[in-house]
Amino acid sequence: MSETVDVVVVGMGPGGEAVAAQLAEAGLSVVGIESRLVGGECPYYGCVPSKMMIRAADALAEARRVPGLAGTTEVRPDFTPVAKRIRDEATTDWDDQAAVERFTATGGRFVRGRARVTGPGRVTVEGQEFTAAKAIVLNTGTDPAVPPIEGLAGTPFWTNREALQAEQAPESLVVLGGGAIGLELAQAFARFGSAVDVVELADQLLPVEEPEAAEVVGGVLTGEGLGVHTGVGARAVRYDGEAFTVTLPDRELRAERLLVATGRSTDLAALGLDSVGLDTDRRFLEPDGHMRVAEGVYAIGDMTGKGAFTHMSMYQAGIAARSILGQDGKSAEYHAVPRVTFTDPEVGAVGLTERQARERDIPVRTAVTELPSSARGWIHKSGNEGIVKLVEDAELGFLVGATAVGPSGGEMLSGLAVAVHAQLPVERLRQMIFAYPTFHRAVEDALGKLG
Numbered sequence: 001m002s003e004t005v006d007v008v009v010v011g012m013g014p015g016g017e018a019v020a021a022q023l024a025e026a027g028l029s030v031v032g033i034e035s036r037l038v039g040g041e042c043p044y045y046g047c048v049p050s051k052m053m054i055r056a057a058d059a060l061a062e063a064r065r066v067p068g069l070a071g072t073t074e075v076r077p078d079f080t081p082v083a084k085r086i087r088d089e090a091t092t093d094w095d096d097q098a099a100v101e102r103f104t105a106t107g108g109r110f111v112r113g114r115a116r117v118t119g120p121g122r123v124t125v126e127g128q129e130f131t132a133a134k135a136i137v138l139n140t141g142t143d144p145a146v147p148p149i150e151g152l153a154g155t156p157f158w159t160n161r162e163a164l165q166a167e168q169a170p171e172s173l174v175v176l177g178g179g180a181i182g183l184e185l186a187q188a189f190a191r192f193g194s195a196v197d198v199v200e201l202a203d204q205l206l207p208v209e210e211p212e213a214a215e216v217v218g219g220v221l222t223g224e225g226l227g228v229h230t231g232v233g234a235r236a237v238r239y240d241g242e243a244f245t246v247t248l249p250d251r252e253l254r255a256e257r258l259l260v261a262t263g264r265s266t267d268l269a270a271l272g273l274d275s276v277g278l279d280t281d282r283r284f285l286e287p288d289g290h291m292r293v294a295e296g297v298y299a300i301g302d303m304t305g306k307g308a309f310t311h312m313s314m315y316q317a318g319i320a321a322r323s324i325l326g327q328d329g330k331s332a333e334y335h336a337v338p339r340v341t342f343t344d345p346e347v348g349a350v351g352l353t354e355r356q357a358r359e360r361d362i363p364v365r366t367a368v369t370e371l372p373s374s375a376r377g378w379i380h381k382s383g384n385e386g387i388v389k390l391v392e393d394a395e396l397g398f399l400v401g402a403t404a405v406g407p408s409g410g411e412m413l414s415g416l417a418v419a420v421h422a423q424l425p426v427e428r429l430r431q432m433i434f435a436y437p438t439f440h441r442a443v444e445d446a447l448g449k450l451g
């Protein structure tokens with residue numbers, strides 16, 4: 001028998017948890033369904049544990065910069081505190097009891113299980129059927145995509161999920177995929193002593209970001225001893241019980257561990273979305289400005305393909321919640337999506353890259369400045385690699401995109417994100433006073449070069 005409630009949330013990633021809690025707090029009857037851990041990928045296998053690992057790895061790198069600046073250091077990496085911090089502080093040993101209680105304290109009801117949409121307003125989980133009188137909200141995220149490389153299936157390769165449960169840094173590691181996950185984890189493990197090779201199919205690392213940014217990061221990684229192989233794919237993978245052998249067109253790489261970080265996949269068919277008239281052959285759902293994908297069905301987070309970031313999932317959650325509550329609210333805007341890849345240097349970016357702007361026939365004007373030659377970069381010395389790149393719509397006179405690579409590229413991004421979001425005239429930005437000597441003064445130089 002079907003039980004009627006106001007809202008059923010399927011998948012409790014960051015956005016699903018937020019929307020379910022907001023609606024329950026507003027007095028609606030809400031059922032939140034999660035097959036694994038409430039909170040999703042970010043707190044258990046993503047953002048939080050990876051950034052704990054990176055924080056520790058960056059401390060090692062900074063200590064290694066002491067010679068030449070401040071004396072001598074002897075750096076002996078120990079992964080144990082990282083593994084312990086991830087287990088105890090970040091994930092409570094991959095237990096979501098606190099998150100479940102946080103949700104049920106809002107008045108929501110929690111069901112553990114793998115849900116399927118079975119028709120308009122209908123969701124089935126573990127033999128129970130719920131009828132959602134107001135809305136179904138989908139927030140089922142993504143899973144690691146595993147490429148069809150000969151010999152790979154069945155080997156004990158890592159995805160981000162295993163990598164972030166590691167107790168020790170491996171002696172050696174091959175990383176397939178030079179995107180955000182691949183590079184963040186590759187550099188972190190390398191700083192703990194792993195011998196790391198990164199294999200990226202595209203011609204540049206971080207293919208969605210500016211080539212100038214990728215070049216800086218690639219230079220730093222090779223400078224730190226990582227092998228970086230771009231424009232190549234693995235032809236085959238073998239595992240002999242002790243180590244992996246990855247065959248590239250021109251060489252073989254052998255390593256204790258293999259991390260597959262080649263992107264993410266969705267399975268809309270398994271969710272039963274054909275029962276509400278949605279095309280399940282697609283990779284992503286296409287929501288309208290209020291996150292509706294069908295009558296009474298909302299989708300938020302990575303599965304919408306608008307940017308696989310926790311801040312996107314949370315942003316869309318707020319819009320969906322307001323819509324379900326019948327409140328007025330601005331519809332979603334994606335012209336100023338900020339993103340930060342937490343390598344060292346960090347790659348902060350917002351809006352369009354030059355290539356994306358040109359593909360949209362925007363009359364583009366760009367400028368690039370180098371951080372090491374800025375006053376702060378010169379003072380900073382070791383570890384000062386970075387750039388600022390601005391992309392201006394020359395006709396309209398405002399920035400449509402910007403990238404800040406540097407020791408704190410993610411923080412430098414904030415002013416640039418304001419400029420792109422609010423479409424502030426470049427002329428007005430040029431009149432700003434930029435504090436001396438900050439890294440973001442490089443933005444002033446770049447603005448000067450634009451004209």
Ligand SMILES: Cc1cc2nc3c(=O)[nH]c(=O)nc-3n(C[C@H](O)[C@H](O)[C@H](O)COP(=O)(O)OP(=O)(O)OC[C@H]3O[C@@H](n4cnc5c(N)ncnc54)[C@H](O)[C@@H]3O)c2cc1C
Pocket residue numbers: 010011012013014015016033034035036037038039040041042045046047048050051113114115116139140141142160181271300301302303307308309310311312313342
């Ligand atoms: C290693 C790594 C590092 C990252 N670092 C960052 C970062 O620094 N900053 C950032 O913004 N983003 C980062 N991300 C991305 C971020 O984790 C995701 O964008 C974020 O988790 C939002 O995803 P989501 O809301 O779509 O749902 P997810 O977090 O993917 O959660 C979806 C949930 O739905 C559940 N589910 C799926 N199907 C069903 C079903 N049928 N029934 C019930 N439950 C179901 C899943 O078990 C899962 O818990 C990182 C990701 C990874 C992997």
Ligand SMILES: NC(=O)c1ccc[n+]([C@@H]2O[C@H](COP(=O)([O-])OP(=O)(O)OC[C@H]3O[C@@H](n4cnc5c(N)ncnc54)[C@H](O)[C@@H]3O)[C@@H](O)[C@H]2O)c1
Pocket residue numbers: 147176177178179180181182184199200201202205206207232233234261262263264307308309339340341342
């Ligand atoms: N700091 C952050 O915000 C952060 C960190 C990690 C992940 N994320 C999110 O998670 C998403 C997934 O991350 P990801 O790094 O897995 O995906 P990604 O799509 O960013 O990168 C995957 C990379 O693998 C490459 N690739 C694909 N097939 C390959 C193959 N067979 N061999 C070698 N390379 C191959 C792709 O060209 C691409 O560069 C990202 O899109 C990002 O939004 C965000």
